[in-house]
Amino acid sequence: MNAYSTRSRSRRTHAANAGKKRAVCWSIMAALCLSVFVGGSLLASDEILKKAMRDELARSVDQLQFEQFGKPYFVAFRVSDTESINASATFGSVVTRSKNRARTFSVEIRVGSRALDNTNFMGMPGGGLRYLGMTQLPLDDDCTELRRQMWLATDGAYKQAAETFARKRSVLEGKIVGEPIDDFSQEEPAVISEEIPAPPFDRDQAEALVVRLSGEFRKFPDIFDSQVLLGFQTHRIIYLNSEGTSYVRSYPAVHIVATAATQAEDGSQLADFEGFYGRSLQDLPSDVQIATAVQNLASRLTSLRKASTLDLYNGPVLFEDAAAAEIANQVLVPQLLAIRRPVVENPQMERMFGGDVETFADRIGARVVPRFLTVVDNPLLQEIQGTKLAGSYKVDDEGVPARETIVVSQGILKTLLAGRTPVRGITKSTGNRRGSAPSPSNLVFTPSEGQTREALRKALLDAAKERGLEYGIVIRRIQNQEVLQRYQRDMSRLILSQQGGREGGRVYSALAAVRLYPDGREEPVRNLEIANLSAASFRDILAASTDRTVYTIPFAARTPRVPWMMVGGGDNPICSLVVPSLLFEEVTLRKPAAEQPKLPVSRHPYFAK
């Protein structure tokens, strides 16, 4: 008996059952016994799970109703089965190691209609807090128990949706609504399967690698604190909604991130990271290459300690390589997302948790970057310039098929990356819902008139000369506070490092830069505050390089979210940005105003011996 024929037989059994109204788990169990024999425990799990989901979803759609409230017009079930192995080390010793498996069920319920439903509302949550539409499922494949948890979570989610809908309507009663925008987009049903098998993963070997990498810091006396983390996950997501869309998406993911911190001689904090992301360890650079990158991180920070500072600079700035990608990530990319401004119950709440809703929605058709730049998001792309991309997928979290989206064509903004929540001018999803918000996947910047590295440096010097400046500034590293906080795992640092700008706006900071003189001499500078830079500044980019950097990071969308809505916000999606070096005409750089902590009183004990 071969596996294939058995599988198809069990599938037929389910098809026969699907038509019946009541769930009969026993017949499924019988069918399953067959597939278990042929070794597909995953298949067994899937079939029981899918059956439980299908039956409970059908029942919810048909029957779930409070007297005065309508039945839900949309129900989606998602089961996420994640196995994760994590390890971290410092100074050649393991600090944390864990292995976990969790099966989570989440349900999305919409009452009302596409035009107006319970979502896109910021207010006190309706109903009790016991079920927020999310629950832990048993790890055992017990159909009755899977359904019990689905039943209870769905019940809670429905009641909450009904109450939220009533509240939202009452808030709208007292308001004049401009041009109404639908709450939910209409999409074609799709059935998609994307299964990337997990490679074998040797936990001991991975831990040994982390230990070895963290031991590299024993060669660097001027690094005060460092760590190396490794995470390996296998995700399996089964999704089903009442419109007939369903998908199974399973994929492995691995990351290695090294962080290091020191202080410059004037006390300024210097912290940076190197991150590697892929499907498997085999996807990542070799151990030796990663070790070299870790050493570079340490030596880069070590030499920065002695770099000079800069009081004030107004003039052209070249963001080189990773710095260009990072500044795009922090300043421009958040504006390319269709994030809806919610109906707000309490204006104070919006001020506190409002997020980035002022996106480029009203700039569609306008020029947002120079004509020589085109920006395309493409989750279907697997690699570029021989480098693997980490933001690839076939179907997004809402079951919308992945597709290429031209966001900016020759400087003109064409659309925003969207999920199924429309914003003004965007009525359809682009298949970019990832986690709690639309996010980029593989976002590729392509210059039509790229310049060589040398030409770009010359253009910088020319622009500087025109302004009567002795030198131009090349920025090499932009601080990504989000990533650092995420990986440094130091609560005290996390609390203390919240800082706002002097003018109230966002402040970006350049960790490492150089003064570039006409004779080609480079003089390192550090800790520059980038003031008055906004997405609008990208319009005035003077030039871009032909060479592009593939830059992969967890992307953090700044959505309007009140703390209690963050339950299950989950991990930030990994995204790959492909960005050329960028020359800006006018950027203000200055010394940060904050006081700096003193240097350590004693030397690091290892190096004081």
Add this chain to the structure above:
Amino acid sequence: MRMPRCVPGIWALLLALSVYAVAGSLDPKPSPVLKAMKDELARSMDTLKTQPVPPYFLSYEITETHSLSVYGAFGTLTHSGESKRRQLDIDLRVGDYKLDNTHSIRGAMPGMDLDRYFFVEMPLTDDPDAVRSVLWYHTDRKYKQGVERLAKARADVQLRVQEEDKSDDFSREKAERFVGPLLSIKIDLPAWEKKIRTYTAPFKKYGQIYEARAGLSATAETRWFVSSDGSELQTCQPNYRLYISAYTKADDGMELPRYESFFAFSPEGLPDEATVLKTVDTMIKDLLALRQAPVVEPYTGPAILSGRASGVFFHEIFGHRVEGHRQKLAEDAQTFKKMINQKVLPDTFTVHFDPTVGRMAKTDLSGRYDFDNQGVKARRVTVVENGILKEFLMCRSPIEGFANSNGHGRKQVGMAPVSRQSNLIVQVNQPVSHGELKKMLAARLKEENRPFGLIFDDIQGGFTMTGRMIPNAFNVIPVMVYRIYPDGREELVRGVDLIGTPLSTFSRIVAGDDQADVFNGICGAESGGVPVAAVSPAVLVSQIEVQKKVKSQDRPPILPPPFEEGK
């Protein structure tokens, strides 16, 4: 607002062996971690003494928590795994014993004093280089924070009115040296996975029971402590907790929980399968009965509190008010501050806190320890003797009239220690039998012409407020409450919490019976969650007050359970 709160506890244990059942090697050796800590501490004190504001005290504590845990629900497994972590605590003090950087700053936003929180993971290996590099980095940061805070504290003392309590900030204590054996936890994980499934399976057939979970956690907590006083400690304590929790809902939306748990220092100390399954049966019966039970309206009258209920009652209304540091804080109500050597309870009542006793009433006590988190040796403290208040629970923060610690400086990892409870033990000198206690209650009902009294049998936990901003009240959350009628008839009821204010409630405690019962739980307050126990006989209170319970406004599920559909 300070709101110590006790989460559901752990109790009623049958077959335990003694605390020392899990013996380690006979000749315990200090871990290399201890030496690394000692070396870095010496080096830190040495280099920092050259600074303009040198530290006068430094201690390191590393806590290793090694746990195996299995959770399940309704006959299925939801988690099974192992975890191990080592976390660091640093107490670094600049200034002097009289006034240092830990001095309370009046008018500061409560809870915003970030120096109180500190979460640092330490290497899991004993590699001294890695251990010392982390110690060095964080000592330096602590030192800088300390210098800054000392300046603030000094300014506060000069700017504000004179403090009521002028005692020192830190006490001088004897250095302690102790190296205990490193013990490991031993459980059969697959066997426990099976047990957890078995223990939760009986709930499966009830669609009205919305949650039914069980969990086992086996944890060995190893602590290494060194201080500039010269203390050097290595202690290790394994413990095993099994809990079962379930809840149902009455038709009016009221959530009705039942919680049972077992605590022991050895796996053999946990009850056998038959005993647990019997408990599960009782839980199910209680839950179904609670759904039908009548709701009690607010009421005042006499009541009996079972041993465990009384334990929680004493823990809340009394225990939190004899925590020494509360007599010093300007924002605290300081109920007992001026009542030393005065009568606070009936003559027949004596109350001890004893962290040195590991077992009473056939139950292991979770508030046992050898040394507190400030390296002070645990000792028995008699707080009330024959009704007279004698002493407070002390950490190394002196208060007027009490210059030294009595080994009750406790905390959760990552928090700053304050004085906390250990094993609270209520003793009654002339106890009556339980039957006699009920007769006394019945007599009062007749005398006062009341229709009924209340019996609080099982309790979920409680909380109390000890600040001055809001009334100083306590709330004990019962699970199983019975109305007792003058003719002795008992009827299960639901929907009330036991409330009151401390001094008036103490004066109404009348008598206690001759059976002690144990409540093991985790007590939460400003220094985090710490394991505690309360041992008490059942007591008769001449007048208690009950108020309506917070009630969920959610209806029971709209659809029937999937497995009952169509029935």
